[in-house]
Amino acid sequence: MDINDNIESPLYLQVSFNKYLKHYEALAKSNNELVVTKANQILKVASRYPELKEGFSDTSILKTRAKEIQLILQDAFSPLLTNNEIKTASVPFHNLIFNSSERFQKIIETAGKDFTLQIKNIPENDTYILACTIILNFCYGYNLNFKRPFYYEIPDAQGILHYYKILYNADFCEIIPKKHTKLITEADYKELLDNFENIDLWKEKFPVNSYSFKGFVVSNIFDVTDDQSISNIKSNLIGDEKRKNESFMEGFHEIFRSLLRLKDIKVGFSTYNKEDQVFERVYGAGVKSYLLGDRDNEKCIDALCSRSYNRLLLENKFFSISNVDKMFEKEKGHVPHILNLHEQGIKSAIFAPIANKNGLLGIIEIVSFKPEVLNSINANKLADVMPFIITAVERTQNEEENLIEAIIQKECTSIHSSVHWRFKKEAKNFINAELKGEEASFKKIAFTNVYPLYGQIDIKGSSEARNTATSLDLSLQLNAVKNIFVRIYKTQLLPIYQQFIFQIDEYLKGLETHFQVDSEQQISEFFKQDIEPLLKHIYTNDDFKDEIDAYFNSIDDKVNVLYKHRKDYDKTISKINKEMASLLDKKQVEAQLMYPHYFERFKTDGVEHNMYIGESITKEDSFNHIYLYNLRLWQLQVMCEMENAYYQMQSKFPVALDVASMILVFNQPLSISFRMDEKQFDVDGTYNARYEIVKKRVDKAYIKGTTERVTQKGKISIVYSQKQDEIEYLRYIKFLQSKHYLDTDIEIVELEDLQAVTGLKAIRVSVLYHKNEADKSFYSYDDLMKEIKA
Structure with missing residues (x-):
């Protein structure tokens, strides 16, 4: 078998002791007779087998010349240190090892017959480029540092994973370009610097087997299980979504098993709620609390005895129970946490406080189902990892507080997505001013030249x-x-x-x-x-x-x-508001995709909504009046759909109530600003205030010369003041009549004057209804009521 089989690399690998033997050639000229004698002895052995110096890639030679290779390498692998040092001789980027210390061999034997030695942390897809960077350093004198620390992960006899760091000694390697290899130029080097991920370019500059590697590497290996366990704990605690991952806690158990060199242990957590003085479960996939057992929370004073309470909460120091059963018998089951551990079958445990300068944040709980396994001695090993756990818990608590604030903002004082960018901009300015030491103030949030749209579906009577x-x-x-x-x-x-x-x-x-x-x-x-x-x-x-x-x-x-009939009434109002608001919210998602605009709605005796559209809200030079007209048509259509949806579900409500819909048209752009005290947008300026007056009073307005209200069940009323608005909406109505949303009974009426507002008119038109979603027939309001009652 050839070493280069199944390997794609710019390096053609050959095992050679040429450079290594040159050191002995120099030692043969030493003044020390013992050194000279030994050097000559090694050189004599090597001279009998020229392939050892010239290089070979056939792995069978490693077996046939094993004794000679061992003799040649005896100084590098000292017999005196063979049971202490973890050392190997091998070729790079290969799991082939042809010489090793006794300690390394024992570690591999202990791992078991099924264990396959494999280098970890080698970037599998980048080994080719790694080899290229080594060539650039060896042959061309560049200083490129792409190499990452390499590790072995090897289990011991108990199955506990140990981590071994590999340090390579490459003093005995030679890398030379082959005869017809095109050498790398300065321009090639600079091009490669900006194209790390372009594997085709690297292969073009460094073709497969274009450089000859002769030699071997000596690997000095060190057990870094403690350091790596701490590093793994840090890595595990960094991820934002880790608690949602089923394998998170199992991985965490493995890390602590390696750190404490104990197989049968598990790790749990509980958080400390200072405000309520309770321990609480950490919610997440696979996360348990052995202190709480099957409870979600418990008062601290009830979960611990007084000594343990003082130890954890007041002194912020760990405590251990090396034999739970023995302690349970001694205390006759009266100590709460001992009783709880005993019921779970736990035999030994360590409870360590997660605490910072402000006090306790939570508890890390390490348990075993074997007695004496966990104790006050090995508990001290936690000192190295606690700072990272504390930092992670602090970060998690901060994230949770931020999330709580975000939920409050969303549910209670929501800032609509269309204007969020403006608030974010002012918040950044506020923070920057504070950082500069300037007086920070949150400036007025205002949008000019925006067109308003208002609509309501109101409960009649x-x-x-x-x-x-x-x-x-x-x-x-x-x-x-x-x-x-x-x-x-x-x-x-x-x-x-x-x-x-x-x-x-x-x-x-x-x-x-x-x-x-x-x-x-x-x-x-x-x-x-x-x-x-x-x-x-x-x-x-x-x-x-x-x-x-x-x-x-x-x-x-x-x-x-x-509270019987009033309860039915209140339930009905609540359900109407909930269903209508939900439908409007769903439709709004579609409308935002057409063109971004500000939207807000309110639940009263029915559902009202405000919309504002304009250049200053979208922040982009893209606004056109076509988007305003589109939104007006969308609003009218959705109001028809909400009317239909209401009457299809009316029979499900405890009280049968009617609704009436209205749209207010205002054709002049206005300015709106965010009122910090009320946490909502309002219009700016005296003229613009006229719009708010109309909006609040128009649904109670009467048709001129009558006692009839402008809004009426079964109809949509479109209130306006300009002739061009009338023409525009009659066009929309004609379109919706063609789609069977509206009936043909259009009427145009004048309204009685409101305070400081005159000249208002309204278009009223009946909505066409369906009995249910599957029904294809169209009904007026009166026809629908007859059908429902029939």
Whole structure:
């Protein structure tokens, strides 16, 4: 077999002791007789076999000349140090070893018959380029440092992985260009410097087997298990997504097994919540806490005995239990953490605090299912890795705090993605000002010349529906109390009961004839001040306990009133808002892809939305009015779809309510700015404020000369003030009529003047509905109601 088989390299490899033997040729001229004698002896042996000097690539020669090679290399592999040094002789980029120390051989034997020795950290795809850089250094005098530290990973008899670092001695190597090899020029070198990943270029400059390698390398190998374990811990703790990886903790166990030279150990974590004084589980794939067992969290004082509590939380020092079972018997199971470990079958353990100058952050828990394996002596080895674990936990906590803040921002005070760049820019300016020592202030966020779009899907008659629900609940509650008083009056003829019955009847009449704003408050006070104390007194009479229990069971604990019809109403409003907002949000994702714009929505008695579009928001020189027209058409179409979606799900709601949709058209660009106090955008300037006034009042506006509101169930109302807006939207309506979104009953009406706003008009047109998504028929609102009720 040839050494070069199955290897693609610019180096043609030959084992040769030529350069090594030249050292003995020099020693043969020494003044020291012993040195001369030994040198001549080695040179004599080598002279019998010219191939040892001239070089060979046939691996069979390594076997046939093994004794001679061992004799030649006896000074490099001293018999006195053979059981101490870990050393090999080999050729580069090859796992072929032809001479080694006794200690190295024992390490390989211990690893087992199935173990295959392989160099780690050699970049498999870059070995060709690595060989080229060695040629550039050897033959051309350049100083390129591409080599990374190489390692062996070899298990011991227990299966614990040990790490061995390889240091090469290349003093006995020769590299020379072959006869017809084209030499590298300065221009070639400079070209290669900028083309590391261009393997074709390297092969062009350094063809396969174009240089001859003669010699061998001596590898001095050192056990660096502790250092590498610490390095691996650092590497494992760096990744952001590590906790989501199933193999993360298993890898972590292996690293600690190598560090402590113990096979049967596991590692767990728990974090310390200072605010609540509890230990908490770390959530992640495969992450366990042996201190908490199967609990998610536990008060620190309940998880530890007082001595262990002081040791970890106050002194920030580790403690160990070398024999859990023995300690369990001694303390008769009264020590909480010993009891917990005992129940998990753990026999020995180390608990080490993860603490910085501010105190405890968490605990690292190392456990074994064998007694005496973990103890106070080997616990000291953790001192080398704790700084890295502390740093990782600090970083994780900072990331978690940042994530919490981000979630709060997203869920509570969200900054829309379209304008996020502007906030980010000001935040950077703020930070830079602080770093320069200047007075930092967050400047006003404003966008000029943007076009507004506003729409709402409003619940019609929500106030009346709420009043009706309240009236029904109060009537139920009053009648329930009246029945109790009527019954008790038959057994106890006290006039006060008659007076209460009379007062209840008066309230019931009032609810039937005219429900007023203060009716709810008056009746609630009546129940609280008069009825409840009396019912508690009557409760002492066993004859009325069941009825009074039934009454109080009908009262809602949270609002302290009978809450049946109002609950249905509130659920309906909540569900309408949730479903409509969800649909609008989904549609908005599509709209943003058409052209970026600012969007916000609000849940009231229905769902409102604001949109602003313009050059200053997009930050790019790309805005065109076509995007505004497109967004207006999109808005009108989506409002039709929301109307349809609502009436398809209306039957699922506890209360059947109607909705009405409206769009406000404002054809002049305006300026908006972010109000820090309210955490939202608002219009700037007196003229622009007119838009806000219209927006807040227009849905309550009447058609001129009538008592009819502009918004109406089954119709979409488009409010505007300019003729060009009317022409534009009639064009959109005609298009949506062709798609069966809208009916043909278009009407144009004038609106009564609002405060400081005159000349408003509205286009009203009926929406066409489907009974469900599969239905292909088109219905007006009235037709749809008939179909649903049929």
